[in-house]
Amino acid sequence: MEVKDVKHKKKKKLGSYPYVSVVFSITLALFVIGLFGLLILHANSLTRMIRENVSMQVFLNRTISENDKIQIQKTLASKAYVAVVEDQPQISFISKEEAAKEFIEDTGEDFTQFLGENPLRDAYVININTEYQTTDELAKVKLDIERMSGVFEVTYVENLIRSINENLTKVSLVLLGFAVLLVIIVAVLINNTIRLALFSQRFLIRSMQLVGATSGFIQRPFLRRSFFHGIIGGILASVLLLFVLQYVNQQIKDIEKLQEPANILILMGALLVAGGFIGFMSTYRAIRKYLKMSLDELY
Structure with a gap:
């Protein structure tokens, strides 16, 4: 009696498709978004630090009393x-003796001699509060302080502050533009990847x-x-970001001062939500397309 080898072909299961490539694409796309998100978070922290250090010097009359x-x-x-x-309140007092000592240490010359x-x-x-750091507001603040009794003069680096405001506005607009463009590109990339992955399931969909x-x-x-795969992609992207952060912290001194753990956790949570949402919506659109196709269009 002849023994025939019977090959059992694994049946396709509804909803199954080459998910490895999909998860990889989602992870890679979300990782790129995460890197850009970290750049924006660090830029915002640096901007805040710069604005927090915008200051004015209020010089007093020589004959002013302690009271x-x-x-x-x-x-x-x-x-x-x-x-x-x-x-x-962020106010510090510098006596004329302290100012002279600092000047001598910086220049090496004792002008008092x-x-x-x-x-x-x-x-x-x-x-200065960030809300008052525009050119017009700073001029009003300067005038208000100079009207106080006992104040001799108020100074601040006007050109520097104007330059800071202009550059920060330009950088913010550029980062915002790149962020919008990047999100669109990533959404299209994930959408196309899922559509290609579901292509193998089109006949099974028609059979159902x-x-x-x-x-x-x-x-x-x-x-x-697809929602589950998007969440996995978000988790993997977040893990990669943690490795990148650890490496950057080791290579760049004091960069940890720009990092706020709460904001980083929010970013990683957003990656999970974005992964699940984009995966879900891309699959929904692709499935709807295949459901509406005629039999001739499936070939």
């Missing part, structure tokens, strides 16, 4: 344009239609799997 100095400090602390960190006196003045340095399966019944396993 008047205290009164000026209290008045400045009550102003809305003075930055506040942890309920503390040939002048016979210290020409510098006591001063308050105040950090012919035996009376409803559209919802056919779509359900595909949508469930």
Whole structure:
């Protein structure tokens, strides 16, 4: 009796498709978005640090009394344009002796010896609230402080602040434009990858239609799997980002000061949501297309 080898062909299961390539594409796309997101987070932190250090120097009259100095400090602390960190107004006092000492250390020249006196003045340095860092608002702040009794002069680097504002606006617009473009490219990439992956299932979808399966019944396993694969892609992309962050922190000194763990966690959570959403919507569109195709169009 002849023994014939019977080859059992694995049946295709509804909703199954070459998911490895899909997960890889989603992971890669979300990883690129994540890298760009990290760049934006670091840029925002750097912008905030720059703005928090925009300051004005309030020089006092030479004959001012200690009580008047205290009164000026209290008045400045009550102003809305003075930055506040942890309920503390960002005001520091620099005496003329401290200023002279710092100048001598920086230049190596003791100007008090040939002048016979210290020409510098006591001063308050105040950090300006970000809401008041436009050119017009800073001019108003300067005028308001100079009207205070005991204040000799108020100075700040006007050209530098104007340059900072202009450059930060340009950088923000460029980053926003790239972010929108990148999201569109990634969505198209994932959409095309899923459509190609589902191409092998088009005849199975038609067969299910012919035996009376409803559209919802056919779509359900595909949508469930694609959402799950998108979440996996988001998790893998987040893990890759953690490795990148660890490497960057080892290579670049003090960059951790620009990193806020809460924002990084939000970014990674957004990658998971984006992966699931894009995978779900791309699959939904592809399935709807195959459901509406005629038999001739399937070949």
